Amino acid sequence: MDQFMQSADPLRPDPTGEMGDIPVPQRLPEFERQLQERLAGLGHEDHTMARIPERLRFWIDGAQYMGALNAMREALLNVPRFTPLPFSPTWLMGLFPLRTDLVTLVDLRLLLDSLEGQEREYEHDLAADVGQALLVGEPGRLVAFRVDRIGEISTAPNEEMDTSASDSDVKRLASSYVERIYHGANSDGGGIIALNLTSLYVDVLEKLEVWARDV
């Protein structure tokens, strides 16, 4: 089915002309055949795999976090040199080029502090290595969340996680940004916080848009 979804659709508008000049009538039988297959396949969807999320571990200030892998585009193990942007909130480190796109670099630690209401001054060291970052978003609106270190990918069923977000370590965070907590999963008995990176990403863009209006 997925293979079909990715293949060229016989009736899909073809502005590039890659399908040549084949008229629609000749494409129709193929489409109908595909449609039959799709209708037949829709009733036998296997949902079990989708219920096991994959998360990527990362560290900020010694604390362990996780983020859903499907919310990220890439894990950047070496963030390129970034350029600060004047008139910016502290947590906005700047931007850097990545292939053909511009990426907004956000210091996740300072962002979480800010969301908590603890805005503070900070000197970004332009000469030091930026470290590692999680790339989120779409081309043209890419955001890299800088973290101290990126770890391994973990796969765990949802049932093992507490969704109450009541751990004292994470009370300071807005609950909308905390997806799950793994109690006692840390080696020192502490929890691992699963952050909702998509939520953070959406809010970062909103905050920046508001900010941009004023500067």
Added chain:
Amino acid sequence: MSESPSVLERFLDEVTLLISAIDQGVTDAEYAGDVVERRARYAETCRVSDALARLAEAFEAADIAALAQAVATATSRAAEVSDTSPIPIIGAHDATIYLRRRLADMRRAGAVAQGGQQAADAVGRLIEALSLAGSLSQPAAASDGEGYDQLSDLDPEERDLFLTFDSVELGARNADQDTAALRAARVAIGSEGEPTSGAPPSAVADDIDIIPLEMKRLFLAETETDLQELSQHIAAFVGGRGTQSSLPAMAGIAHKIKGSAATVGFPDFSRVAVFFERLVLALQSEGAVPRDRMSATLGRFIELFDACVVAAENLNSPDPAIVSEAQRLFELATSKDDGAMSADAVALMASARSRRSPRSSVALGIDPAASGMKVDAGRLEDLWIHVGALAINRGALANAHARVTQASHELESALERLQHKSALIVDGTTDPGRNRWGIGGSRGGAAPPGDAPRYTDSSPGIDLLRDAWQAADFEQVTDRDSALVALSEVVADLETHGAALSTALMKMAQLIETQEASIAHIQQDATRLRLAPLKDLAPRLEVLVNWLAPAVGKQVTFSIAGEMTEIDRRLLRGLTEPLNQLVRNAVVHGIESPEDRTAAGKPMTGSVWVRAYYVASDVVIEVGDDGRGVDEQALTGFSTGGEALESAVRENVRDLHRIFDHGVTSMRRAGALAGSGIGLSEVETRVREVKGEIEIAETSAQGTVFRIRAPMTLTAVQSVALEIGGQTFAAPLGAIMATFDHVDAQPRMPPSRPAETSEDARLLTEYVLNSPESPLRNSDTGGDDLASNDQEGIPAYSLAERLGISVPETPTAAIVVARGKNRIGLLVDRVGPISETMVRPLPPFLRRRLIRGVTIRAEDGAIALLLDVATIADQLLAGIVSAPPLAPAQPQRKVHAAPVLIVDDSITIRRAVDQALRQAGFTTALARDGIEALEFMGAELPRVIVLDLEMPRLGGIELLRAMRDEPRYTGVRVAVLTSEAGSTREQQARELGADAYLLKPCSQDKLVAVVRRLYANSEYS
């Protein structure tokens, strides 16, 4: 029916495709060239609709299934009709609009939800309309002009009612809950495959638009071309040229716009096209309105279309008054009352001024500026970006080549040292006096015994190897002998590899050069693809003059010169409205009535012209007339109510540029068509939006010339690099009058400004540039000599301070920006080279007023912000000089500007010291020996030198000696970093001027502490 998100997603995707296919099929059928093709298209659409019905049934979406089945039935009937005339299916396109809305609602709801009662009613009405298909033998519009083939023929309210359905049953919208976090949470939950709990909030149907943005973009791009073509046909028709062919062509274009606009979700746009099409059809029919009466009406329709385009760019419907006006124009033009026509048309035109929709400064990603070819501007943008990336990669490649070249040199240097040391060892073992083997001379001795290799080439390494073989006593080979031979072999191998590396580097350099030339050509081509000639605007301006002049009782001719002058399509589009307004003003205000012109000794027919030409990388467009000129007296004595101007008048300020102020007019009486003073203010705003400037170049009783100057393109710009607080910025060269490497800038506190107030803390320090001499370069912006009339000095401000960047000392370099008669200095740490750079806009959420975009530096692939120095200068001149907002949140950067020079022949040491010092915030420069250090210091003076002593060519002691003899190096502090321990050596270095003596290995902390101390004590000037 509850479906998992992935299944729902697929269902919705399928239905979206099918709806598009139906839409396309119906449109294809309507535009089919003959009856056979049309029937075939309807037959295909019937099968697609039937497929949709079956799919919807499978998902229990009853209304969609019913409607799709009705479309299938209607298209099936239409496919059987053999009439040669087009047979539109009433309601077919509207059915697809309904389906898209339903689809969008389901997408938002996250479930296949049923529509409400109103939805059922709407479906009922649509099915009823569709049932008429095949029962009509002729299209209503073509037969009597009363009916129309779409539901869009209904009044807007009726039509909305027809298509409205209630989505309340899908779940009440809770605005408070619909926060960003909730939205994100929904996404997150959905992505993990968890079932949705309850019905998520649903949006109002009218808020939803799932027609792909790409389709709208293509429509607007196509319509842009269509409207230009339409303008040409109107001009030809009104001018009596090609009447026979013009009207059908106009009708064809209108019909096309009508269908396309409705398809992509702009029904009111479509309605305007409907009235225009009807009007043209009426003109074609017997008893049409005379051509001269049509001039104003047709011209006005172009403006109405423009308004629709502007609205569509903002994803809006045009003002309802636009549609009403189109209808009224149609009715007036086809009415029998000749007298009413002219007066009503003028009244409509006058009222139009208040209805012009502002063009959004953020075009929501829709850029229809793709006339002349069917290429979407977005794709051109992509091409341009990718070409830019190629250029950046080329820069990175060149850098990599440079680094490899440097490594090759290091290798050569290391090899040389190795050769030297090896030769010493070999010589030591072969010296007759010290040779324990007792073998004779070191070179040219006896041939090696046994199977020793025979080298025929000669090089230091091979000679060494030969010596080693000769020296070895093969009767009594020891481990040391073996090691010696092996060492010599390594040296020889290194030589061979080094030579191969050099050859490869030469080849690589050639390839880079070739690639550089190719990329430059591609860049040029990509840039040219974005350009469009000014002549694209000519027909529109001509139509404007032709309809406007009679309406105000004047006789005016229009001409355009330099029409092949090219400008970026985006800029051309941005200048369309300003040029329209200037031409309009010229006709209404500038040109006198025939009587007045005769009295003034001028020809009765006035002249309005547009002229375009290049100045450097800018385009200049002049709009002129031979009218009465701007009434300066009226300008300074009359305002439509602006108190500021009255105040200015009291101060006897008579500046023609004030005509661009909001509410300022030269007209003694504001009329219906113009004179409110709003137009020119808007013109200046629009021109500034495309980074241009406008001025009155001439005005007299013989006429007026407005001059617009704008960059030819916003995507490629010549810029000069500026270093501020360790960060590299860029500034467009066009805005810069001159640059200076060194200036004398003294702080100045205006006497009117009381010091030590809290408010003062937010003000920028003002400096004075005292007649700087020897500018590095003057730009070709036409500025006069800088030093000739600046006896009082030029006011200047620190860009670092303006941008919120902390720097240790007052910057000593400057650029000077000219703004009209004013000039202002902007202080920086260093002015860099000029280069041609490609500009990319900042993402919308990062936009800053003072930053025009970003460029990618070829040398290191990093981003440089392109400063809008013109705006910065304007703000400073206007007194908007407050410190950056929210200063506490502004990251402060402590960067030492002047460099620390690291001189060491070991690349390892250079890198280690470089990294340590850069991390500590120092700017660094590197040299491999004393010669390179002196070369560097010839161009730039370091504050501190970290110096090795043992180096090839010129060692540390020799460098210190050379520096001691040169007074300009007196202030430079030197920290020796060497492995040569010994008081004699240290004493020698200190006597020659070394300030510190560090032994390798040295801890990073100690090194940084010493450099920091020396840096602070240096006598830097």
